[in-house]
Each structure stands twice: as structure tokens, then as C-alpha cells.
Amino acid sequence: MSAFRFAAADHAHMAHALRLAERGLYTTPPNPRVGCVIVKDGAVVGEGWHERAGAPHAEVHALARAGGHARGATAYVTLEPCSHHGRTPPCAEALINAGVVRVVAAMTDPNPLVAGGGIAMLTLAGIQAEVGLLETEARALNPGFVSRMTRGRPWVRLKTAATLDGRTALANGQSQWITGEAARADVQRLRARACAILTGSGTVCADDPRMTVRDLDTGRQPLRVVVDSALRTPPGAALLPALIACHHATPDARGPLEAAGAEIAELPGADGRTDLAALLVLLAQRGVNELHVEAGAALNGALLAAGLIDEWVAYVAPIAIGEPARGLFADAAPGTLAGAARFELTDLRRIGTDLRLVLHPRKA
Secondary structure (H helix, E strand, C coil), rough: HHHCCCCCCHHHHHHHHHHHHHHHCCCCCHHHHHHHEECCCCCCEEECCCCCCCCCHHHHHHHHHHHHHHHEEEEEEEECCCCCCCCCCCHHHHHHHHHCCEEEEEECCCCCCCCCCCHHHHHHHCCEECCCCCHHHHHHHHHHHHHHHHHHCCCEEEEEEEEECCCECCCCCCCCCCCCCHHHHHHHHHHCCEECCCCCCCCHHHHHCCCCCCCCCCCCCCCCEEECCCCCCCCCCCCCCCCEEEECCHHHHHHHHHCCCCEEEEEECHHHHHHHHHHHHHHHHCCCCCEECCHHHHHHCCCCCCCCCCEEEEECCCCCCCCCCCCCCCCCCCCCHHHHCCHHHHHEEECCCEEEEECCCCCC
């Protein structure tokens, strides 16, 4: 059904459901963020959101709060109710048993195990089921889940922090701190929503980062992943244990890292490099929805050249440090300007003393 055929009240209730879904931004992975609002005679009688993987889904929470008021009501849910038995019973079945008469879903579930099955189950039970209200907003809340289900790989979000002249560090590697405290706190929120954080061995060897979420109570830490083709990561690196993706692992190199808690994945690519596309497939198979990248110019450039960046969050500080300071991307220079990677600016705002740009690859 086209969005213009929904009433103003439908829009308001679905917007409420989306706000509820956003409360699970940091806690639901690998599941999607979902909210549900149950309305009867124009009044909200129940609401809920999916809080964490393995816990009851949004519809179950909302139905529990609605109780008997759910009979004859309308349920607004940001994702098609599931129709299969996973860790929890089917939500479509719960809605049917509760006696709702109408279900409005923002979008169809891209999970092949559902993919229209929930709507079909509701319709077969005589419930009026409609899809498409605020679909764009619902998809924007779950880019990683949609990507993993439809493309078989995570949504790759690259974070960079640079000066006005596009430099990420002095020539000697000093980079703390180019951006201000507010921008660094904002980065923690990006890390928190991700299922995994990716960096390169160059960053590990130079900075020994932990790559953890700090100052936010998420109840979990993202998987830490290192692209390290030659296995240069020190066994005492602060981010271990982590998944290390390499080209080839000799027993001598593998042993100390595995003893330190590392998991080694051999993903041989061309020219002795790690196959980044194969790494994304592996991460998707492990339930990674959103992959947050904080790396140096070498890995940034490799991802850019391979066309694997879905979103670029660029923090820009109002300073300039000139040559020969380090840049953002290595080995990604086009032969002509026409061949340059181009992005669409989709959001621009001030974060403390810095600017934050959100960009997406421009479609051909």
C-alpha cells in the first residue's frame, strides 16, 4: 500500500514505534531493532521494543502490556512480524492469538526465513495486514541487518578524523587529538551500535588501541577484527582477543597469537593481501550487521578501491598541519578525476568544535 493511503494517526503511531525501536540501537545485534505500538479506539494500550538478542520481540512486550485490550486493536510494528520459530515463537502467531484486527508494518522482513511469511500468516487468519508506512525510516534504522540478509555482507561504516587539509596524523604518527572531546564521544556511539570494529595491523602496531566501547552501557562489546596479511600483530596487543584476518599463517606466527586469544582466519587474496570481500562474507556468517572501521590509510584505501564502503562518517577539525602529514587513503588514486570515488553528503552537523559529515557512495 502506498504511504499516502495511510491516515495521519497511522503515521504518528508508526513514528512512535520507530522511536521505541531506536532504544535497542546498541543492544539488539545481531537481531534487528524493532518497535511495536498497539492502539485501540485511538489510544495506545501497549508498546514495546526488542531489547536484546534472545529476549522477547517487540510485539510480545507490547501485547503483554496491552493484555485484553489487544483484542480488536491495531498493531504498528517497524518490521514485519516473524513467522518462524527461532529463539522465540512467531510474533505473527502471537498477534493472531491476541485478537488484533489490523497490523501495519513499516517494511517486509528481508530475512529469507520470513520475507512475507508473517504478512501471509496474518492475512490467512483474517487480519488486515499492510506494509510500507515509513519504510525508508525503518530501513535506515537497520542498514546492517538489511545488508546481511540481502547482500550476504555487513554494512561497512568508515570513520575518519582529519584536519581541514585532509590529514589524519603528523608525519611521525602523532594524532591525539585532532578532533575534540565531543567528536570522540560521538565516535563511541558509532562503535556501540556496531557488531564488530575493524582496523589494520599498521594501526595496531603504531597505536596499540583497545577498540572498545567506553562510557556507554551496552551490555556487550563488539567483536574486534584486524586485517593483518603478514601477521605482524604483537601477542601482547591491547585489543586481543580478536579475529585476525591474514593472507597466510605459518605455525610460528599463528601459535603465539592463538595463545593470546586470537582467532586466525586465512583469507588469501591477490598480491599477498587479505581478501577483504571474503572477510565481509565471513563476518556476515557470524551475524555481523554493522561493521565499524577505524583504520589507517592503507586499509581505508583498500576498502575504497574495492568499493566496499557503504557509509563514510568524516569528522573534520578546524586545523591545518600541512605536508608531509599522513592522509586518509593510500593506493586509491584514480588515473583521472572522472574515475574518482564520489560520495553524496547526506548529513552535516557541528559536533563540539568539529564538523561531522555523513556520506554515501554516489550511485552511477
